[in-house]
Amino acid sequence: xxxxxxxxxxVVLAARRVGKVFKTFExxxxxxxxxxxxxxxxxxxxxxxxxxxLVIRRGETVGxxxxxxxxxxxxxKILTGIVPASSGEARLLGRDSFQLTDEEKRRLALVMGQxxxxxxxxxxxxxFQLLREIYSIPEECFRERVAAFTRMLDVEDRLKIQLRQxxxxxxxxxxxxxxFLHDPEVVFLDEPTIGLDLVSRETIRxxxxxxxxxxxxxxxxxxxxxxxxxxTCRRIVVLDSGRVAFDGDLDGLSxxxxxxxxVEVHVDPGAQLDEARLAEVLRQHGGEVGSRAxxxxxxxxxxxxxRGLMPALFDALPVRDLSVERQPLEHLVREIxxxxxxxxxxxxxxxxxxST
Amino acid sequence: xxxxxxxxxxxxxxxxxxxxxKRIQFRTGFFVREVLFGTVEPLIMLxxxxxxxxxxxxxxxxxGGWTFDEILRYVAGLLVVRKLIFHNRGIELSTEIFExxxxxxxxxxxxYFTLLQGRFLQYTLLQVVIAGLVWAAGYGLVxxxxxxxxxxxxxxxxxxxxxxxxxxxxxxxxVINALAFWLDVVWxxxxxSWFLVNFTGGGAVPVSQMPEGLQRIFCALFPYWTITxxxxxxxxxxxxxxxxxxxxxxxxxxxxxxxxxxxxWQRGLARxxxxxx
Amino acid sequence: MSGAPAERRGRGRIAWGAAVLRGxxxxxxxxxxxxxxxxxNQVLMDVCFYVSFVLTxxxxxxxxxxxxxxxxxxWDHASMRVYLGFAFVADALAMTFxxxxxHFGADLKNGHLDPFRVKPGPTAFLYFFQRFxxxxxxxxxxxxxxxxxxxxxxxxxxxxGAQWFLLPVALTVVAFSQVFLTMAYNAVELWVLxxxxxxxxxxxxxxxxxxxxxxxxxxxxxxxxxxxxVGALAWYPSSLLLGRIxxxxxxxxxxxxxxxxxxxxxxxxxxxxNYESAMG
Ligand SMILES: Nc1ncnc2c1ncn2[C@@H]1O[C@H](COP(=O)(O)OP(=O)(O)OP(=O)(O)O)[C@@H](O)[C@H]1O
Ligand SMILES: [Mg+2]
Numbered sequence: 038x039x040x041x042x043x044x045x046x047x048v049v050l051a052a053r054r055v056g057k058v059f060k061t062f063e064x065x066x067x068x069x070x071x072x073x074x075x076x077x078x079x080x081x082x083x084x085x086x087x088x089x090x091l092v093i094r095r096g097e098t099v100g101x102x103x104x105x106x107x108x109x110x111x112x113x114k115i116l117t118g119i120v121p122a123s124s125g126e127a128r129l130l131g132r133d134s135f136q137l138t139d140e141e142k143r144r145l146a147l148v149m150g151q152x153x154x155x156x157x158x159x160x161x162x163x164x165f166q167l168l169r170e171i172y173s174i175p176e177e178c179f180r181e182r183v184a185a186f187t188r189m190l191d192v193e194d195r196l197k198i199q200l201r202q203x204x205x206x207x208x209x210x211x212x213x214x215x216x217f218l219h220d221p222e223v224v225f226l227d228e229p230t231i232g233l234d235l236v237s238r239e240t241i242r243x244x245x246x247x248x249x250x251x252x253x254x255x256x257x258x259x260x261x262x263x264x265x266x267x268x269t270c271r272r273i274v275v276l277d278s279g280r281v282a283f284d285g286d287l288d289g290l291s292x293x294x295x296x297x298x299x300v301e302v303h304v305d306p307g308a309q310l311d312e313a314r315l316a317e318v319l320r321q322h323g324g325e326v327g328s329r330a331x332x333x334x335x336x337x338x339x340x341x342x343x344r345g346l347m348p349a350l351f352d353a354l355p356v357r358d359l360s361v362e363r364q365p366l367e368h369l370v371r372e373i374x375x376x377x378x379x380x381x382x383x384x385x386x387x388x389x390x391x392s393t
Numbered sequence: 394x395x396x397x398x399x400x401x402x403x404x405x406x407x408x409x410x411x412x413x414x415k416r417i418q419f420r421t422g423f424f425v426r427e428v429l430f431g432t433v434e435p436l437i438m439l440x441x442x443x444x445x446x447x448x449x450x451x452x453x454x455x456x457g458g459w460t461f462d463e464i465l466r467y468v469a470g471l472l473v474v475r476k477l478i479f480h481n482r483g484i485e486l487s488t489e490i491f492e493x494x495x496x497x498x499x500x501x502x503x504x505y506f507t508l509l510q511g512r513f514l515q516y517t518l519l520q521v522v523i524a525g526l527v528w529a530a531g532y533g534l535v536x537x538x539x540x541x542x543x544x545x546x547x548x549x550x551x552x553x554x555x556x557x558x559x560x561x562x563x564x565x566x567x568v569i570n571a572l573a574f575w576l577d578v579v580w581x582x583x584x585x586s587w588f589l590v591n592f593t594g595g596g597a598v599p600v601s602q603m604p605e606g607l608q609r610i611f612c613a614l615f616p617y618w619t620i621t622x623x624x625x626x627x628x629x630x631x632x633x634x635x636x637x638x639x640x641x642x643x644x645x646x647x648x649x650x651x652x653x654x655x656x657x658w659q660r661g662l663a664r665x666x667x668x669x670x
Numbered sequence: 671m672s673g674a675p676a677e678r679r680g681r682g683r684i685a686w687g688a689a690v691l692r693g694x695x696x697x698x699x700x701x702x703x704x705x706x707x708x709x710x711n712q713v714l715m716d717v718c719f720y721v722s723f724v725l726t727x728x729x730x731x732x733x734x735x736x737x738x739x740x741x742x743x744x745w746d747h748a749s750m751r752v753y754l755g756f757a758f759v760a761d762a763l764a765m766t767f768x769x770x771x772x773h774f775g776a777d778l779k780n781g782h783l784d785p786f787r788v789k790p791g792p793t794a795f796l797y798f799f800q801r802f803x804x805x806x807x808x809x810x811x812x813x814x815x816x817x818x819x820x821x822x823x824x825x826x827x828x829x830x831g832a833q834w835f836l837l838p839v840a841l842t843v844v845a846f847s848q849v850f851l852t853m854a855y856n857a858v859e860l861w862v863l864x865x866x867x868x869x870x871x872x873x874x875x876x877x878x879x880x881x882x883x884x885x886x887x888x889x890x891x892x893x894x895x896x897x898x899x900v901g902a903l904a905w906y907p908s909s910l911l912l913g914r915i916x917x918x919x920x921x922x923x924x925x926x927x928x929x930x931x932x933x934x935x936x937x938x939x940x941x942x943x944n945y946e947s948a949m950g
Contacts, residue, residue, distance in 0.1 A: 059946060114947055119787045121943050135943070139790035148790045151949050154698065154785035163700055170693040171789055171796070173686060365838075433874050437881060441742060443886040445730055448741040456733040456740075581711040588718045597726045604732065 049223055050093040050116060050279050052180060057086040057111050057279075085111040086279045089125070093257065095222075098249050100266030100287075101259040102218035102370060103276035109259040110149075112276065113225050115146050116257070130223065146221035148212050150228035161211040162196040165218060172219035179218065189244050206237035213241065216247065224256040230265050242268045263370065275373050283373050298343050299327060300336045302350060303358040308332075313352040314339040320372050322346040332357075397454065405511035431475035438597065439468045452608070452614070457602035462538070466597055469531055469540035470624030475596070476524040477555045478619060479516055479563045483510060487573035494663060496522040504657070505568075513563050517556065543629035550636040551623035558619025562590060564650035571588030571654070574661030601630070615646040690791065691799060712805040716765065717812065720758055723880070724816075725776060727754065731831030736766035743884035744914075748824050750882070753908040755817030757880045760903035763811040764852060766806030768798050774856045775866065794853055794938055821911070833911050840907030846858050847902035850931040851875075852899070853938050860941030875900045895926075902927050 049174055061081050069139050086108045101109050115127050116121045118134040127134040130141045155164040169179045190210040190249040194312060195203055209229060216224060230238045246269055248254050260266055266273060267287065273285040324338035338346055343361065350356060446454055446461040453460055489495050498505040531539045542548035569586055573579045594616030600608055602623060611617045618639040625631040702709060731747040734740035745753060777783060786796045822828045858868040879900030883891045895901040908922055909915045
């Protein structure tokens with residue numbers, strides 16, 4: 038732990054009304070179009086982000102989700118100082134993100150699923166050595182961490198193979214190790230699990246959770262796999278068309294949109310259901326029948342009602358098998374997207390400016 | 394299948410049109426590249442010559458059989474000729490080989506080489522126009538000190554030599570590109586071959602100003618007949634007999650390079666497909 | 671939390687830079703143990719380049735064989751050899767350490783600058799030095815040998831004491847300015863993406879700098895000395911060693927170069943604002 042121990046609720050990252058506009062040129066198709074482009078090009082502005090307000094404190098684990106093109110990657114790039122914000126202000130570790138000094142950069146790490154930060158034509162161990170020089174990591178720490186991290190991620194035997202000869206999952210694990218070598222305080226991971234199999238994903242999740250717990254790393258993770266987010270993050274930020282559609286903890290999200298549980302009850306084959314009793318039980322505990330199948334019925338019930346409902350169900354029905362499921366996060370997120378669309382939060386996508 | 398004879402030229406034309414479009418897509422780059430490429434080196438050469446002749450006393454000094462006035466016109470010729478010579482940027486064969494994209498041409502009804510010939514044709518047509526413009530601009534600027542052909546025949550003869558030589562370059566670059574079937578990297582060979590073509594052709598010093606020994610060697614190579622000889626034809630320093638000799642030399646080189654091209658392409662392709670790429 | 675002070679203890683910026691550079695050199699060798707052909711080709715290519723230059727000037731000066739003593743604006747054949755020596759060394763230095771510059775345009779377009787933006791240390795330093803080239807080093811040896819030969823051929827007994835003293839100074843100036851010239855060419859790319867302008871400027875200006883600057887019109891000479899100072903690569907070091915410039919120029923010119931370096935760094939850093947990244 039560093040000197041001058043900062044408070045646990047120290048703000049690590051703060052975005053205030055951050056917006057980002059990209060300017061691109063429209064390419065007209067065809068020969069005539071090319072000639073026209075040659076003389077005068079049509080400039081288009083793409084608003085990728087607008088008015089993002091976000092405060093992240095030390096130790097928080099934040100999942101950043103949103104549809105394709107929602108602006109997640111752009112936000113990460115702004116927060117890490119890769120590109121400047123067009124408006125508003127982003128601060129990381131107390132300094133303007135785009136003006137980070139080496140001091141702050143040493144406390145920061147970024148993993149991008151789409152891009153490699155390691156050198157593709159080198160074995161990972163050589164890239165790590167280079168990172169050791171760049172981040173001035175002491176030799177013993179370096180060796181310890183490489184050993185520990187490769188063990189945790191199960192890639193010990195892959196260190197000396199050229200990066201381009203590794204499988205996607207192995208490469209990603211190496212990227213993650215590379216990002217954690219200098220023991221960063223804030224880590225951004227942009228789709229680190231893209232294209233990985235279930236086992237690799239779980240290994241990576243486990244790794245992140247462990248580091249967050251042991252070292253108090255603050256991280257921001259984007260993923261399209263909501264399971265990743267659920268397992269690793271306590272707080273969720275949903276971006277929709279460049280705006281924050283939801284920001285709160287995971288449980289809050291469940292509560293806000295829906296606190297429903299789905300109970301799937303399988304009964305003995307051919308058994309006669311006592312419909313009257315079932316209706317009575319459901320009425321008592323505030324549930325309703327979601328769907329019916331041959332020998333099964335799915336009951337939707339508020340989370341609070343579940344305790345009472347269960348024994349009553351066993352009494353009322355010839356239960357053979359039973360499962361309770363939380364309404365999957367996927368549904369919740371979909372609801373958030375559609376509700377933010379309804380409230381008209383979506384940005385105007387582009388305005389066109391004629392230029393010569 | 395009766396349409397086949399017609400289809401090939403049409404395909405060549407179409408691929409030429411496509412290439413043209415690609416070339417003017419990035420406008421700043423286009424201007425800078427097309428205007429500056431091959432312009433700066435001759436100009437630098439002129440400054441160097443200016444200083445050299447000045448140190449020899451200026452005026453009508455003759456160095457190695459050339460007066461400064463003649464050098465001036467030679468440089469003008471160089472500016473025009475360099476616009477006409479095909480350069481290796483037009484062939485991306487080596488990249489396609491590396492990336493394993495060559496096999497797709499094998500299933501096309503058209504040989505890959507024909508496609509590249511289309512590219513050569515497009516390049517040549519555009520460059521003849523550009524070279525004409527460069528010539529006209531120079532003439533407009535400096536009038537009679539610019540390279541003015543001694544006769545229309547000489548100009549035509551020169552054009553024939555340059556274009557034949559340009560096709561030789563095209564074949565040479567193709568062959569070197571095709572070496573990518575065996576080698577990992579060929580760009581350095583390409584750059585090197587351009588050095589050689591430029592130097593042995595008279596891009597730095599007119600071949601006829603070089604020492605006897607070098608002259609004798611370089612006259613047997615195609616670059617001389619592509620750069621120095623055509624300019625001297627236009628200046629009237631060479632005559633129809635030389636032109637005829639040039640055509641023969643270039644024809645022999647064309648033949649040799651074409652054989653080499655076939656050989657390399659077939660061997661390479663066999664290796665390529667054999668390796669299952 | 672992390673970044674325990676022990677990890678950074680007592681490491682000055684220079685030491686850090688040297689360590690990173692050493693790391694880059696190491697991976698340069700690791701990388702190159704594979705492509706043997708490429709190695710040979712590239713060495714050959716540069717030898718070709720050197721030979722064509724040397725031969726060109728041999729031919730030009732040889733034109734005076736029948737009596738006239740030829741010079742290029744005061745540079746006789748022997749001093750021209752020294753001039754070329756510095757030009758070759760400058761070129762080989764760029765080849766050896768700054769090879770990544772040829773990929774800058776493409777890397778900008780494809781967003782490959784991202785990893786360097788988040789790492790500690792100047793982005794330009796981390797980026798441009800990452801591709802150390804052993805073949806460049808071979809060429810550097812060849813180029814230096816030529817320079818040594820040219821210096822020895824200047825007169826009997828080889829270089830004087832003063833020249834021995836000035837040589838390292840001159841080489842430092844060459845290396846320093848080559849780095850910032852490279853940055854300057856590539857900074858253009860940050861402002862006018864996709865133009866190839868930086869690339870072209872680089873070829874054009876280094877071409878101009880490879881001949882004695884006095885042969886050009888006055889204005890152009892000044893531009894090459896003070897605006898885009900390619901004069902620092904061959905003209906200044908050879909003039910310095912051969913005693914062709916007065917004290918004011920000898921002492922003052924490095925200051926010009928420092929000012930240039932400062933301006934370029936500013937412009938480059940400002941240009942990074944235009945970087946839009948890509949992919950993701
Ligand atoms: N360099 C750029 N130039 C122009 N537009 C861009 C650029 N980068 C991103 N955009 C636009 O900004 C918007 C947000 O893109 P961003 O990459 O941040 O989305 P994302 O949420 O990461 O999407 P995904 O889930 O697909 O990765 C998109 O509409 C995209 O087209
Ligand atoms: Mg993204």
